[in-house]
Amino acid sequence: MFATNVLNSVDEVPAADWERLTRRSDIDSSRGFLRFREYLEPGRDLLLTASAEGELAAALRAVIAVPGSGFTSDPWKFLGSTAVLRAEPGQDEAELKALHETHAGLIRGGDGEDGPLWQTLTRRFGPCFVVREFDRSELWYAPELDPAARARATETLIAAAQRVAIAQGAGTVAFPYVPVSDPLLREALTAAGFQHGTLTGACTIDTRGCADYADFLSRLPSRRRRMFRLEEQRLADAPDLDQGAVDLGANADRIAQLEVNTLLKYGGVADRDAIYEARIKLAEELPEAVRIAAVRRGGELIASAMHLVGRQSVVAMTYGADYGIEDRSSAYSWAIVYFPVRLAVEAKLDGVRMGFEGFRAKTVRGALVEPREMWLWTPDPAGRAELGELLGLVGARNDAYLSQYPQVARESQAAQVSQASRSTGAQR
DSSP: EEEEESOOOOOOOOOOHHHHTTSSSSSGGGGHHHHHHHHHHOSEEEEEEETTTTTEEEEEEEOOTTTTTTTTOOOOHHOOOOGGOOOTOOOHHHHHHHHHHHHHHHHHHTOOSSSHHHHHHHHHHOEEEEEOOOSSSOOEEOOTHHHHHHHHHHHHHHHHHHHHHTTTTSSSSEEEEEEOOOOOHHHHHTTOOEEEEEEEEEEEEEEEEOOHHHHHTTTTTTHHHHOOOOOOOHHHHHHTTEEEEEOHHHHHHHHHHHHHHHHHHOOOOOOOOHHHHHHHHHHHHTTTTTEEEEEEEEEEEEEEEEEESSSSSSEEEEEEEOOOSSOOOOHIIIIIIIIIHHHHHHHHOEEEEEEEHHHHHTTTTOEEEEEEEEEEOOSHHHHHHHHHHHHHHHHHHHHHHTTTSOOOOOTHHHHHHHHHHHTTTOOO
């Protein structure tokens, strides 16, 4: 049996206990990263732990989403966006209109009010109790737990999440980025009555077993190897540009401005001061892990990318650029791909985790895509059925869309079909 505890911060767990629990996990389980996430997220932070005989055995971290939560941190914002329908360019206008109407109809149900679809979802089902880290929803386990104990701890924490979510004013428990390669979590969520559908994918570049960068390149298909070499050489040969690593703290102001530029370019909303403060906070929490890839012209940063070096991988966090400078050569591909790949190879890590979306630019340079499923639970059986219909529509669209990209785990599709057949009768 496991005893559960509800905390508000990783700071409430003794540092030695947290290190013992997560010592084989990646950097987004680290105390510094979680403290950074607690600082960053506007919602209410919760940490659920499971202990056996006084020893920390497993944990999950969650945030109750609020209107100020970001697009990837509030599942309703992602699920309510028409972008998740993956409409094809040139798609028949009537078909597209019908698709959008079906999507909106499933979201609004009997709610006749207008307004953004994510607000309708919040109104209908309540705010989400969201379990996620950088690019996945996961639980952390003490390395010594055997498979049976892990399964029991998972069941215990999911049940606790369902109870705590309702007690804390959330209407839904959401695991929005579950890897298809995590059968333990997926089976436990099915047994607990969750509904699911594919939402997006996470990109990774594999560097396992590479002796050095030349060895990594030698394993690439010839066309991709040539791309790597040409793009790196093009930037190195640019007469007015130079590239290298810079200190985050000393350049946080300029890095924040470059990130603002990129967010605005792609239709995002940017608070420059908030981004600056967040970069300073990250430098304080993870000083040994942060690496900044910088491209300069005349000594001034014109492009930069922020990466974290963890135990298992390099995590590619953000990119920014000065779009007023027309010729930045291959700054993007070097800063966001080639620089972190070199870091991963040099540190003998498994690879580079590149986050969500942007699949074409990443896969053409060797990234693999692993689908991420959104799993949702709400206490009302009718509400679960309605969410199942919505996730079915979105999931089918995303499964078809992601199938065009090279995937990490194609064999998982058979497991998905098997689990889907079991989930039809699962209720809680």
